[in-house]
Amino acid sequence: MSFQTHTVTPEQNQIRIDKLLSEINPDRSRSQIQIWIAEGYVEVNERQVKANYKCEEGDVIEWQIPEVKALEITAENIPLDIMYEDSDLLVVNKPRGMVVHPSAGHGSGTLVNALLYHCNDLSGINGVERPGIVHRLDKDTSGLLVVAKHDQAHIGLSEQFANREVERKYIALVHGEIPHETGIIDAPIGRDPKNRQRMAVVDNGKSAVTNFHVLKHFPDYSFIECKLETGRTHQIRVHMRYIGYPLVGDPLYGPRKTIDLGGQALHAKKVGFTHPITGKWLEFESAIPTYFNDALKIIEKMY
Structure with missing residues (x-):
């Protein structure tokens, strides 16, 4: 986890924080930075702000960003229990014992491996290791998980999680x-x-x-x-x-x-949320597993 700080200069006064951080971190997309902000990785003067916050001269920005290690993730034909799917997102009923995304010791057989086989369009905000993953469940926790198919949906969903609206x-x-x-x-x-x-x-x-x-x-x-x-x-x-x-x-x-x-x-x-594109409230419930x-x-x- 890298830790960085920056003090806002007079020339940077009134610039949106997501725009400023994308300029400071040219190797990161603005969409990625909006996710950092929504997930609480960014603080201004030791408090969390929203992506549209306008920086003021002298503000101290601090951010902690997990290092993303490139992995070659293979699509695997693993059955998925899909509760809902459209062009923007999926709701998956994850089985017990399945790891959500690849990590050390879990390079295959994960939900991400299965998702890559099922569809080509997953958001890239969380990098190659976690495409589409907005939130997680522990390996041995079963149940409903929301997956984003593109960055706009990912940002909208992450903001709802951050704002306690899900x-x-x-x-x-x-x-x-x-x-x-x-x-x-x-x-x-x-x-x-x-x-x-x-x-x-x-x-x-x-x-x-x-x-x-x-x-x-x-x-x-x-x-x-x-x-x-x-x-x-x-x-x-x-x-x-x-x-x-x-x-x-x-x-x-x-x-x-x-x-x-x-x-x-x-x-x-059970999971309920506002569709990040259509604005419609969606709600899903899965049966008690065996x-x-x-x-x-x-x-x-x-x-």
Whole structure:
């Protein structure tokens, strides 16, 4: 992750920040920079701004940009469960166990490999490794994912995510019987200082808010639905552990003694957003997957 700063000069006064950063970074497109801004990588005087912010002399701009390493991504004929598709975007029901985009140790078999086989028109804003990927799900989290086919759609969708305008609901199984029906977890999330492989609730983390309600109580477990206001890495997994109810099967944040599901019991069941081109509200919901139902049956047989 590279970190850069720039102080606005008198000649740069009143220039839009996306335009200014594209001039400072000539190897990056203006569309790419708008995504950086929408995703919170850019700050002016230690606060986040929008792409149309007009810079003032003396403003201190700071930005952190992940280094993009070129990879040769191969299109692979992997079946996709497509819930919706038009010329601008797709909504895919990702299976459990599928990695979203190629990375170290996962060069093939990813959602991106499958998308490249399915269609040629994916946005290039996130580089060669993540074409079309607006947001992500963990490998072992199943459910709905929105994919952009071109940069304009990508920018519109990313802004909705950044502005908390996308409706996202998940279902999860957690350890422990939650004694109340609803709750709100408002706790900042950042990298765990004791374990760089994990995230944690930390004082200097990014704002993170999770709403939840209990769908079914068990003596030692709870079946819950979560609604996200923010989309931090591992947010539900971290927040539920933080309040003492870690996810069933979670190898990173859960207890050692758990139901062996090969991963956490977490499913992105609903997504709603405004179509970035037509302006129409779209909403999709996926059925509870087999592995999740199997876990529920295991728990029900215990009592």
